[in-house]
Amino acid sequence: MGNLIKNIKNVLLNRNTVTILAVLAGVIVLWFFYNMTVNNAINPQRVPVATRTITAKEMITSEDFEFVEINNGFLQNANVITNTGQLVGRYVKNETSITKGAMFYQEQVVDRDELKEREQEDLPDGYTIYSLTVNNTSTYANSIYPGDKIDLWLKAEIDGMIVYDEFINSIEVVSVKDSRGANVFDSEESGEPARLYFAVTTEMATYLELIERINGFQAFPVPRNELYTTEGAEVSYSNELLLQLIDSYAGFTPGEAAGQE
Secondary structure, eight states: OHHHHHHHHHHHHOHHHHHHHHHHHHHHHHHHHHHHHHHHHHSEEEEEEESSOBOTTOBOOGGGEEEEEEEHHHHTTSOBOOOGGGTTTOEEOTTOOBOTTOBOBGGGEEOGGGOOOGGGSSOOTTEEEEEEEOOTTTTTTTOOOTTOEEEEEEEEEETTEEEEEEEEEEEEEEEEEOTTSOBTTTOTTOOOOOEEEEEEEHHHHHHHHHHHHSTTEEEEEEEOOHHHHHHOOOOEESOHHHHHHHHHHHTOOTTTTTTOO
16 A cells, blocks of 8 residues: 555656646646637527517517527627616617617617607707708718708809809708608608708798798708717808898898898
């Protein structure tokens, strides 16, 4: 028995044996962590997906989702809702929709008090909502979105000549609607843009109404870049001479259309 113990000690104290055991231990540790990492990445997790297309401002109920299994590795890089407690009784955000079979992302789901009816909400004193007739071409293939800041240009055909100049700048778009009055960006089933809604002063709204009534006059939206939108400049006229032009063709004295006389 004593010889056996002595032989075991000699083996364990042998430099080659120690090296082999250390390598084996390292391999086992690496395998353990590798296996754990792979399992965490591959091990599927149940997540809710929409059973129907849910449009903007609709409340989400327990009947609006079912579960599928998704790779854990994907969920680590996506802001996906996995807890159904964050869905039931909440709403789909404005200007978006959740298509059938799609997952629910955090930025798409809000509480009821976070929904906004933009058309008459938070308007500064002296401002009103004006809607301009547009189409897919004049909105640059429907590339003007709610929240964008745009300019309005005036085109006027006068005695065979064309006047085309910037009229009002830094206008915030509040919504884009189709011919049925549905928000274009609320659902995939919405039609092409027909009316562009934005906030302007009541005086500006008066001039825009005149432009739509005067034969040969037309206002066009012109989108700008993202920096222009975030700068938040005040809505203002770009060219006072255009006001005089509109007054004259509407049969008013200068300033009369704006109620200055």
